[in-house]
Amino acid sequence: MITYDRVTKRYPDGTVALDELSVECPAGEITVFVGTSGGGKTTALRMVNNMVEPTSGTVSIDGEDVRTRKPAQLRRGIGYVIQQVGLFPHRTIVDNIATVPYLLGWNKKRARARAMELMERVGLPSTMASRYAFQLSGGQQQRVGVARALAADPPVLLMDEPFSAVDPVVRAELQEELLRLQSELRKTIVFVTHDIDEAIKLGDRIGVFRTGGKLVQFGSPETLLTDPADEFVAAFLGRDRGIKRLSFLAAKGLPLRDEPVLSADSPSSGAASAAAEEAWLLAVDAERKPLGWVSTEDLAGTATIGEAPLHPIGHPFDVETDSLRAALDAAVLSPAGSAVGVDSGGAVVGVVSQEELGAAIRGGFGGGVT
Numbered sequence: 001m002i003t004y005d006r007v008t009k010r011y012p013d014g015t016v017a018l019d020e021l022s023v024e025c026p027a028g029e030i031t032v033f034v035g036t037s038g039g040g041k042t043t044a045l046r047m048v049n050n051m052v053e054p055t056s057g058t059v060s061i062d063g064e065d066v067r068t069r070k071p072a073q074l075r076r077g078i079g080y081v082i083q084q085v086g087l088f089p090h091r092t093i094v095d096n097i098a099t100v101p102y103l104l105g106w107n108k109k110r111a112r113a114r115a116m117e118l119m120e121r122v123g124l125p126s127t128m129a130s131r132y133a134f135q136l137s138g139g140q141q142q143r144v145g146v147a148r149a150l151a152a153d154p155p156v157l158l159m160d161e162p163f164s165a166v167d168p169v170v171r172a173e174l175q176e177e178l179l180r181l182q183s184e185l186r187k188t189i190v191f192v193t194h195d196i197d198e199a200i201k202l203g204d205r206i207g208v209f210r211t212g213g214k215l216v217q218f219g220s221p222e223t224l225l226t227d228p229a230d231e232f233v234a235a236f237l238g239r240d241r242g243i244k245r246l247s248f249l250a251a252k253g254l255p256l257r258d259e260p261v262l263s264a265d266s267p268s269s270g271a272a273s274a275a276a277e278e279a280w281l282l283a284v285d286a287e288r289k290p291l292g293w294v295s296t297e298d299l300a301g302t303a304t305i306g307e308a309p310l311h312p313i314g315h316p317f318d319v320e321t322d323s324l325r326a327a328l329d330a331a332v333l334s335p336a337g338s339a340v341g342v343d344s345g346g347a348v349v350g351v352v353s354q355e356e357l358g359a360a361i362r363g364g365f366g367g368g369v370t
C-alpha cells in the first residue's frame with residue numbers, strides 16, 4: 001500500500017503543487033489520479049519514487065517512508081512508465097526491456113529470456129526483439145515501455161499519462177491490455193491521466209485533483225458517478241455521467257421478451273399476430289443466432305419471414321456479462337429500437353426495447369440511477 005500522509009509540496013517560487021494530500025493507494029489495485037492541468041497529479045506520483053520530495057508530510061510504501069531508502073534501490077522496486085516512453089535509441093527492444101535486470105546484475109541470458117517473456121505478455125511479437133525504437137509505432141513503443149517497467153517484477157508501478165500520445169483505437173487496446181495484465185499480476189499501480197473515461201475504465205479508485213493541489217474526491221468510479229463531491233467533480237465527469245454509470249450496472253436479469261423472436265423459416269402468415277402484433281420480428285437461424293430484424297410491414301407477399309428484407313441488428317448484448325450501458329447502446333442502435341440479448345454462445349435469449357430499458361432504469365434495476 002502507498003500512503004500519503006498530509007503531503008504538501010511548495011516550490012521555491014511559492015507554487016503550491018500539493019496541498020495536504022492524505023490518501024491511501026491499496027496494494028494490488030489501480031489508483032488513478034485525474035484532474036485539471038497543474039492539479040499536482042504528476043508531483044504526487046513522482047513522490048512515490050522520490051523524484052520529488054515533499055515540503056512536509058510523508059509518502060510511504062507498506063509503512064516505510066520512501067525517503068529512508070536509497071533512491072536507486074527504491075526505484076528498482078518501482079516500475080515507471082511515462083508518455084514519452086524514453087527508450088534507448090541505440091539499444092534493441094529486447095535490451096531496452098532488460099534494462100533493469102541488467103542493472104540488477106542478471107546475466108545476459110536470463111535478462112533476455114525475461115525480456116522475451118514480457119514481450120509476449122504485453123502483446124509484442126518476438127520478431128521485434130532485435131528492432132530499434134524508431135522501427136516501432138507509438139503504440140508498440142508504449143508496450144515496450146510497460147514491459148520494461150515490469151521487467152524486474154516490481155510490486156509498484158507508476159504510470160504518468162502512458163497512453164496519451166497514441167490514437168484512440170490503440171489507446172483502447174493498451175488500456176485493455178493493462179487490465180488483462182493487472183488481473184494476472186496484481187501490482188500496486190498509480191496512474192495519472194487527464195482523461196476521465198480512462199480513469200473510469202482503469203481505476204479501482206480515483207482521486208480527483210484541482211488546481212492548487214487539492215484532492216477534491218477519492219473513491220471508486222461508481223461512487224464518483226453516483227455521488228460527485230461537488231460541481232467541479234460533476235463537471236469533470238461530464239454531461240453523460242448518468243450514462244457512464246450504467247457501465248457499472250449489470251444487464252443480467254433484465255426482463256427479456258421472447259415473442260418477437262421467430263425462426264427465419266416461420267410462415268409469414270400470422271407471424272405478426274403470433275408475435276402479439278409486434279412491428280418488428282427478430283429472425284433467427286436453427287441455432288437461434290440472430291439473422292436480422294424484419295419489419296412486419298414487409299411480410300406481404302412472403303412465404304416465410306426470412307424472405308423479407310433483413311435489417312442488421314447492430315450489436316447484441318451478452319445477458320450474463322454485459323452492462324446496462326451496453327444493452328441501452330444496443331437498443332439505441334437497433335432499427336427496431338430493441339436490444340437483442342444473447343447467451344455466451346451467441347444464441348438469442350430475448351429482446352428488450354428502449355422503453356422497457358428506460359422503465360427498468362427508472363425502477364431502480366441494477367441498483368438504480370441517481
Ligand SMILES: Nc1ncnc2c1ncn2[C@@H]1O[C@H](COP(=O)(O)OP(=O)(O)OP(=O)(O)O)[C@@H](O)[C@H]1O
Pocket residue numbers: 011012013015016017035036037038039040041042043044194209
Ligand atoms: N519544478 C517546479 N518548479 C515550480 N513549479 C513547479 C515545478 N514542477 C511543477 N510545478 C508546478 O506545480 C503545479 C503542479 O504540477 P504537476 O505537474 O504536478 O500537475 P499535473 O496535475 O500533473 O499537471 P498536468 O496534468 O498538466 O501534467 C503546477 O502549477 C506546476 O507548474
